[in-house]
Amino acid sequence: MPVWSQEDRLIADSADALFADTGGLTGLRLGNGRTLARIRAEGWAGVLLDEEQGGLGFGLRGAAIVMQSAGRNLSPEPLAAMIAVAWLLGTIGEGTLVSELMSGQQIILSAHAQWDGERYVTGAIPGIAVADHLVVFCSDDQSLRLINCKNAKDPEVDIDIFSTVDFGSSGAASFAKGAGTILCVGKIATELAEKIEDLVRLFHAAELVGIAAQALTIVSDYVKIRQQFGVSLSSHQVIQHRLASVHVQIAAAEAIVYEAVRAVDGEQRRFGVKTAYQQARHAAELSTREAIQFHGGIGFTDECDIGLFFKRVMGIAAAQNGCLPVIEERVA
Template sequence: MPATATEERAEALRMIRDSAAVVVPPDGGLGRVRGLRFTLPGIDPAVWRSMGAMGWIGLRLPEEAGGAGLGMAEACALLEELGRALVPEPLVAGALSARLLAAGGDTALLPALLAGESLVLTAWQQSADSLEAPGDREGARLFIPMAAAAQAFLLPVREGGALALYAVEGVRPETRRTQDGGHVGSLLPDLAAARRVAPNVGEAMALALDEAALGTAAYLLGLMERCFAMTLDYLRQRQQFGKPLGSFQALQHRAADLKIQLVLTRASVEGAAAELDAGATGDARRALVSRAKARAAEAAMRVTREAVQLHGAIGYTDEYDIGLFLRKAMVIANAFGSAALHRARYMRCASHPGAA
């Protein structure tokens, strides 16, 4: 019998998950991640090129723009797998830049970015915990992820009632370390040295930020699921008083609570991705994304913190991998909006989800 549309979509999602094996070790080892911590540029350029070769950077772009033309469900499935392996390469941020360059019709930076031959990052954020680009001409641009690895930066700038896009190359941002061993950068826009890419990318910017927030939620989902699985393995193997730790009812109850968090987060992320692929726009899209991101951010912090506690004293040592998941969650839970920001945005948008 011919495959149904549902079966075909499930197979496509399975294939995109399997493709993550290009950058994820078969045994799930975190040696590469550990080797890149607290170094600059903090990523492996060869891995970034592999991501480009696999079409991941332009996964959401239409084929006529050089992308793969796939949906948010595929993007989230891929990012889950990267979250399981704590992959440090900034795929979410790179895809955001690709979205803006494609919207602006750029032919100078986009091809190399999509191929993974360069990294272009968008310097849009000017204050902590935000999901809008103010676009001040002179305001410092902050919290640029893995900024030392970028060859170029995009600068959204308010011009009249539009959000213009500029590109600047060859600048060195200031960087500071983050808890997970990565870094963020900041820079002051110098429009005299920048090239104007497009006169108005306002709609593309709003969509790109929503997709980035949902993609980050998917990364957090993969991260916490791997962290939870490692914790269950530990509870089954570790003995106390002649019994596995997992046999104690109090610990079983804690594990069950964490499993509920995972199930609810998956439902929110997958539901939002499906609705975006079905054409959700405006406040409906924003509400869906915010619900998923708020839940993922809170659940990731709870799951990773309790995982460290359930591992006992060994969980607090840097040599033991479980702590890497908590550190990563601490850094990216607030990326593209904290849980508090998204709860507030959900309340505003869910009251009239049909608005454009």
């Protein structure tokens, strides 16, 4: 497991306080939107941006720590994409958009789109219901475009939104050939689109580690108080062994995620990010499934906290387009 510095712990404590102060799991169930309001007001999307750009200057490691906290607290907001897009806009010098994003005036997410012969069509975009704009990479002409998704009267852009099982939202966009504003084209656009994709996947990996760790904490506390035949579940060695196995997988995932963070600017970035995501998703699925198993049937219900963690893992998997089998094949 990585060794955290005092600065790392301060970042984690600040992020935990943000999510706790805005309602935690109760706020998630109620959908009160307070977390998103705080993220916008306090500029949390700018954790990767330097202070000179109006950001928080936490760096990539700090961003991963924030996302780990988001996982522990089950934040439904599309924070991973917001952070990645803020970095992109800062990199290409879109100062006005960065200022609007940091001041809370804009929520901008990312997407990929393909030409279907009539319109550009994106894949699923988690959190699109709260987005003001999208930064979309169009693969056919290798362009990055800024698409306005709040102008309902714009016939060139169509947004389809649906609710997800983890109390969030997702959806897809389609737009005409001439829609939006072109930010950049060619090789630089392709490289930036790949970097955004890797950053979002890496942040989701960190979020999954946080989910896995919190699920293990919840179930460890539960088996100490849950009794069968007059003894607690935690007294059974088989339970102890299974929880220990989960802990090992989480520790391995966390170490790999932060190694991928360290090597993100190297030649093996894509391999490292995919490996980190694979291990983190495996650890999160194992942790939440075991936790539900030890809780019994009630564990899968919305009234039981642990069920929410399992559903969030499924939500992140859907956001990554179910790409784990492909990632496993490439990593192997």
